[in-house]
Amino acid sequence: MLFYVQMRWNHEGRISLDELWEIEREEAEHAQETLDSGFAVGLWKVAGQKRVIGIIDAPNAEELDRTALGRLPMREYLEFEQVWALRDYLGFAEDVKKAYKV
Known part of the structure; x- marks a missing residue:
């Protein structure tokens, strides 16, 4: 499953720049x-x-959550601003052609 993720560094006042770069x-x-x-x-x-x-x-989504909250070295300093599940457009187009009927 594809996801778009947008993250922002949230480190100000929490760690030094030298620590951030490490x-x-x-x-x-x-x-x-x-x-x-x-x-x-x-x-x-x-x-x-x-x-x-x-x-x-x-x-x-569970595996994405495990990675975001548990595996990323920057997990303490990343704010996930956007997380969107992505659907293949051609699959959507097929559903449109069928008027969403099975």
Whole structure:
């Protein structure tokens, strides 16, 4: 199941920039692993903002939740602003053609 996730760094007043960069180095390694495994389809850092956007291919919402809350090195400092389940457009188009009838 594909998910759009939008995260914002929420570290101000909680850790120093040096500490942030150390955790972000761990996060970068984790990001590479998730991309290599196919769990993350793509990850993007928004230019000029403390924000990251990803397309995640998780088996279900529970697995996405486990990753977001338990596996990410930055989990304490990421605010998930948006999480949207994505549906394949062509599957939707087929349902439209059938007027949503079986």
